[in-house]
Amino acid sequence: MKTVNQKAWFFVLPVLVLVAFNALIPMMTVVNYSVQETFGNNIFLWEGLTWFQQLLTEERFYKALGRQFMFTGLILVIEVPLGIAIALSMPRQGIWVPVCLVLMALPMLIPWNVVGAMWNIFTLPDIGLLGYFLNNVLGINYDMTQDPIAAWVTIITMDVWHWTSLVVLLAYAGLVSIPDAYYQAAKIDGASNWSVFRFIQLPKMKPVLTIAILLRFMDSFNIYTEPFVLTGGGPGNSTTLLSIDLVKRALGQFDLGPAAAMSLIYFAITLLVSWLFYTLMTKDDLN
Amino acid sequence: MAKITLSNLRHSYYPNPTEPSDYALKEIDLDWNDGGAYALLGPSGCGKSTLLNIISGLLVPSEGRILFDDKDVTALPPDQRNIAQVFQFPVIYDTMTVYDNLAFPLRNRGRDETTVKTRVTAIAEMLELTDMLDTKAAGLSPDNKQKISMGRGLVREDVNVVMFDEPLTVIDPHLKWKLRSKLKELHQRIKATMIYVTHDQTEALTFADQVVVMQDGEVVQIGTPVELFERPAHTFVGHFIGSPGMNVLPCDLRDGQAYFCEHQVALEGAVVGTPNGKTEIGVRPEFVTLATSGLPATVSKVSDIGRHTVVECDADGSKISAIVDGAGPERGAAVFLQFQQNQTRLYVDGWIATQAEEAQS
Amino acid sequence: MQKRSIVPIIYILFLLLPIYWLVAMSFKTTNEILGGFSLFPQTFTLENYKVIFTDPTWYWGYINSISYVTLNTVISITVALPAAYAFSRYRFLGDKQLFFWLLTNRMAPAAVFALPFFQLYSAVGLFDTYLAVALAHCLFNIPLSVWILEGFMAGVPKELDETAYVDGYSFPRFFATIFIPSIKAGVGVAAFFCFMFSWVELLLAKTLTAVAAKPIAAIMTKTASSAGYELGLLAAAGTLTIIPGAIVIYFVRNYIAKGFAMGRV
Numbered sequence: 001m002k003t004v005n006q007k008a009w010f011f012v013l014p015v016l017v018l019v020a021f022n023a024l025i026p027m028m029t030v031v032n033y034s035v036q037e038t039f040g041n042n043i044f045l046w047e048g049l050t051w052f053q054q055l056l057t058e059e060r061f062y063k064a065l066g067r068q069f070m071f072t073g074l075i076l077v078i079e080v081p082l083g084i085a086i087a088l089s090m091p092r093q094g095i096w097v098p099v100c101l102v103l104m105a106l107p108m109l110i111p112w113n114v115v116g117a118m119w120n121i122f123t124l125p126d127i128g129l130l131g132y133f134l135n136n137v138l139g140i141n142y143d144m145t146q147d148p149i150a151a152w153v154t155i156i157t158m159d160v161w162h163w164t165s166l167v168v169l170l171a172y173a174g175l176v177s178i179p180d181a182y183y184q185a186a187k188i189d190g191a192s193n194w195s196v197f198r199f200i201q202l203p204k205m206k207p208v209l210t211i212a213i214l215l216r217f218m219d220s221f222n223i224y225t226e227p228f229v230l231t232g233g234g235p236g237n238s239t240t241l242l243s244i245d246l247v248k249r250a251l252g253q254f255d256l257g258p259a260a261a262m263s264l265i266y267f268a269i270t271l272l273v274s275w276l277f278y279t280l281m282t283k284d285d286l287n
Numbered sequence: 288m289a290k291i292t293l294s295n296l297r298h299s300y301y302p303n304p305t306e307p308s309d310y311a312l313k314e315i316d317l318d319w320n321d322g323g324a325y326a327l328l329g330p331s332g333c334g335k336s337t338l339l340n341i342i343s344g345l346l347v348p349s350e351g352r353i354l355f356d357d358k359d360v361t362a363l364p365p366d367q368r369n370i371a372q373v374f375q376f377p378v379i380y381d382t383m384t385v386y387d388n389l390a391f392p393l394r395n396r397g398r399d400e401t402t403v404k405t406r407v408t409a410i411a412e413m414l415e416l417t418d419m420l421d422t423k424a425a426g427l428s429p430d431n432k433q434k435i436s437m438g439r440g441l442v443r444e445d446v447n448v449v450m451f452d453e454p455l456t457v458i459d460p461h462l463k464w465k466l467r468s469k470l471k472e473l474h475q476r477i478k479a480t481m482i483y484v485t486h487d488q489t490e491a492l493t494f495a496d497q498v499v500v501m502q503d504g505e506v507v508q509i510g511t512p513v514e515l516f517e518r519p520a521h522t523f524v525g526h527f528i529g530s531p532g533m534n535v536l537p538c539d540l541r542d543g544q545a546y547f548c549e550h551q552v553a554l555e556g557a558v559v560g561t562p563n564g565k566t567e568i569g570v571r572p573e574f575v576t577l578a579t580s581g582l583p584a585t586v587s588k589v590s591d592i593g594r595h596t597v598v599e600c601d602a603d604g605s606k607i608s609a610i611v612d613g614a615g616p617e618r619g620a621a622v623f624l625q626f627q628q629n630q631t632r633l634y635v636d637g638w639i640a641t642q643a644e645e646a647q648s
Numbered sequence: 649m650q651k652r653s654i655v656p657i658i659y660i661l662f663l664l665l666p667i668y669w670l671v672a673m674s675f676k677t678t679n680e681i682l683g684g685f686s687l688f689p690q691t692f693t694l695e696n697y698k699v700i701f702t703d704p705t706w707y708w709g710y711i712n713s714i715s716y717v718t719l720n721t722v723i724s725i726t727v728a729l730p731a732a733y734a735f736s737r738y739r740f741l742g743d744k745q746l747f748f749w750l751l752t753n754r755m756a757p758a759a760v761f762a763l764p765f766f767q768l769y770s771a772v773g774l775f776d777t778y779l780a781v782a783l784a785h786c787l788f789n790i791p792l793s794v795w796i797l798e799g800f801m802a803g804v805p806k807e808l809d810e811t812a813y814v815d816g817y818s819f820p821r822f823f824a825t826i827f828i829p830s831i832k833a834g835v836g837v838a839a840f841f842c843f844m845f846s847w848v849e850l851l852l853a854k855t856l857t858a859v860a861a862k863p864i865a866a867i868m869t870k871t872a873s874s875a876g877y878e879l880g881l882l883a884a885a886g887t888l889t890i891i892p893g894a895i896v897i898y899f900v901r902n903y904i905a906k907g908f909a910m911g912r913v
């Protein structure tokens with residue numbers, strides 16, 4: 001199909017230069033820091049793999065990592081099925097489709113710290129709509145600055161609010177691309193609604209769902225701004241995700257060495273899990 | 288298997304149709320006999336797919352009834368009509384094996400696995416899919432996928448009718464012929480009623496015993512391929528079937544005689560009734576000969592189509608084609624045309640208006 | 649059909665509630681906010697918006713944000729177009745590896761890069777300029793644009809290219825006058841995503857700016873902490889950050905769903 005043409009490299013060159021400038025040089029800096037100790041004033045001492053060893057034996061790191069996985073796992077388990085369900089119940093055509101899509105995409109277009117701030121205002125126990133409603137109407141004692149469970153429920157709800165639409169849009173795009181003939185054939189074959197979903201809609205949505213799950217994994221695994229603005233990692237360290245812990249070390253404590261080592265491990269885990277997801281989800285297509 | 292009756296069927300995609308042009312289907316009364324091989328032929332947009340979807344139950348007609356063996360099924364959904372349909376693009380369940388694809392309609396209807404196995408094996412045998420039963424259906428070539436679509440229709444022992452909606456559109460030309468003869472063979476073995484929708488005259492004429500020709504939401508003629516060719520009931524049928532199509536020439540009618548450019552043309556027989564409307568003469572190129580006397584014309588184009596030559600002539604602004612054996616005359620030559628009398632007919636407002644007289648032939 | 653549509657309606661209500669609360673709060677006076685709970689603004693005020701539109705630190709924040717976002721969108725699309733064309737039309741040494749490597753940059757946590765970015769852009773003398781933020785955001789926007797555009801370009805038959813060459817078009821002229829117009833939906837979608845991700849990202853934007861190019865969202869954070877709890881002002885500024893996104897999404901509403909589906913996986 002495609003012709004072999006090495007000159008195509010010239011077309012790719014600007015992209016390569018720009019991305020490499022942004023990706024490789026900072027990455028080198030991080031690698032550099034991760035094997036050295038610094039006390040400021042450009043004095044560096046070689047530390048080898050000390051930081052890595054220290055980090056990998058440290059409880060704080062594993063706890064943050066565990067929280068990060070819990071967060072990502074929970075939002076995937078909620079957002080993917082919910083997004084599919086919403087996409088399935090959306091109208092396929094008509095004037096409501098663009099209205100739905102625009103309204104649904106709205107949360108994704110709000111700057112991330114505004115999202116955090118907005119949810120902060122929304123959940124304040126005395127003057128926030130949700131906080132007031134829960135405390136004074138339903139009588140549930142809700143204050144996420146005190147209660148770790150309330151804090152977790154809030155950051156999860158916020159992420160569901162923020163990003164479920166991405167799954168909806170992708171799943172919807174997959175659904176509308178299914179030709180009518182498939183539904184008609186299924187009707188004639190006497191398929192139940194569940195069979196239509198299981199054997200037609202789900203397989204046809206699979207490529208877009210793969211993208212959705214990958215994007216949601218990467219972005220939720222790297223999430224920083226929204227939970228930081230909302231909870232600041234607290235109460236205590238209960239919502240200190242890996243990224244929040246990383247920034248605390250790097251900018252708060254100025255422990256550049258350990259922070260850099262952590263960055264590299266972090267990046268490696270993201271890459272590895274993304275690759276695993278991708279391989280698992282596309283395994284069937286290969287043979 | 289069943290006889291299918293369409294009675295006073297009309298359909299419009301608008302909620303409150305008023306004009307005849309609002310209707311995608313205008314007044315259709317038709318009987319499809321049990322076990323027949325039918326083709327529904329017509330250009331794109333003539334309403335043939337609408338008609339097909341009404342028979343299968345995917346559409347509910349605005350007016351009229353559909354009967355399967357005298358039982359009214361107008362309101363029944365597709366799965367309760369026991370019909371099968373093969374679509375333009377192969378519809379297969381990607382995640383299933385070929386076997387599971389074929390078994391799907393049976394399993395949905397709760398048949399036990401032994402029955403499923405016998406039926407699937409038998410159908411796979413017929414369609415030459417046996418070696419592929421265990422492979423995933425997704426990776427197959429379009430013609431095999433289309434065979435699976437057909438198989439899913441044929442696998443049910445109780446289908447009333449199998450419908451094909453331009454099933455060969457995505458098939459390579461050299462495989463089209465193969466699949467077409469496979470279909471014909473299947474029809475002979477299964478004896479199910481089959482309706483084949485197409486805009487391709489070759490497909491229609493080779494597959495069907497009876498061809499239903501449609502235009503603008505109306506059935507213009509029903510007949511065997513031979514009938515459609517020899518005696519088109521409408522100028523549209525004459526045009527649409529045959530290559531090149533029938534010559535249609537404007538004419539005047541005086542005292543029961545037809546005149547084309549003041550040249551009298553002998554018709555096959557007497558004109559029926561007292562026609563008023565647009566009158567035209569129809570004669571197929573196969574029955575136009577070059578002679579030493581007759582209608583004067585100038586040759587405008589000569590094309591060699593193998594054993595024959597198509598000679599296109601110009602007679603007073605009208606184009607007339609003739610098919611002659613061997614090489615034709617030069618372009619620009621002056622010729623005289625003769626129409627074979629028993630194949631020359633008068634059409635009024637498109638519809639045939641002469642009666643054949645056996646004695647004359 | 650009718651019963652089903654309750655699901656999207658409830659979902660959209662859920663989405664709009666926090667936004668409503670933000671907007672409602674932006675029209676309340678500070679006294680009313682701190683005075684207690686009220687579902688609608690009791691004393692409707694535009695005071696908060698007046699502050700934003702008259703105070704240069706506030707409105708320059710908007711100008712700054714829009715400037716670097718626009719710059720980033722232009723850069724990303726300009727370089728991504730030829731690259732996507734190369735990926736969709738040619739095979740070349742290392743093409744698959746390069747494509748994958750580009751996508752991995754979408755996975756790099758911004759938190760990882762914050763400090764090295766600060767050092768890098770300080771070293772090249774771009775710190776606190778629009779260009780710095782625009783270039784930094786290329787890290788994730790270029791891979792995404794290449795990905796989306798490649799999907800759209802793969803849908804354009806190769807015959808289009810060949811016909812144009814036969815008709816005597818030069819490559820640049822073909823690319824600009826025939827090819828790009830034929831994928832303008834894709835360009836729109838890619839530009840939308842560039843705009844979106846650059847607009848919503850803050851960590852890098854904040855790290856790379858001090859005064860001259862400081863984004864609006866960062867000014868909000870600063871105000872919230874320094875001037876105490878000025879919630880009304882914060883809400884008004886937040887409300888204003890939703891508007892550009894809403895405008896942009898309105899223009900591409902018919903393509904969003906499609907744009908997502910086109911990428912190759």
